[in-house]
Amino acid sequence: MSDSYSKQMEEQIIRNYERDEHMMILVFAQWCVNHDLDPTALYNRAYPDQPANPVLQQTIELTVPKDEAGFIPDETLLGVLSMFGNEELAYTVTEEIGKRGNRPR
Template sequence: MDGKEVEKRVIEQYKQDENMMILVFAQWCVNHDLDPEALYLEAYPKQQGNLALQKTLELTVTKEESEEIPHHSVLGVLQLFGNDDLAFIVSQQIDRMQQKGDSLD
């Protein structure tokens, strides 16, 4: 395998992992009756109409069909990909939920 093939595989793997991160975020939002696009826009106001997020929203399921996604998992995945602004917004939402009594951590 030459250098270009390795580089191509690394890029493809990163894209797959990034899509998984988006799916975790979007499904977590669905599970908590939050609008993923609105939260994303709050974190990144200049990135309206994020195509990757829009495509991934089609892959989410209802909260009744979904497994629970712990708060610390969604935060960890966002921070792993450098989405610190979005992690901050999610953290604020988690604080609001915990004040209402939802403590899934």
């Protein structure tokens, strides 16, 4: 493989990862909206030592009101967060799910 081909492949992988990461953030933000939760507050609770996440702020603007949104199962969100290694955020989401009691949605 040539160096330029390797560089192109590396750049494509990075772009794909970033696109998928943005999708994961959108799923998280929309799930929060669907459950009347503040995505920024949940994120800050999970990662209190991190600065504000500009991608999260941009993505929140892409969410729709919950009455216009599709259903996002809790398990789907937790699976996506886990896939990207967001264990702290998954834990915080799980706490919020627990607050609903036995009302999985």
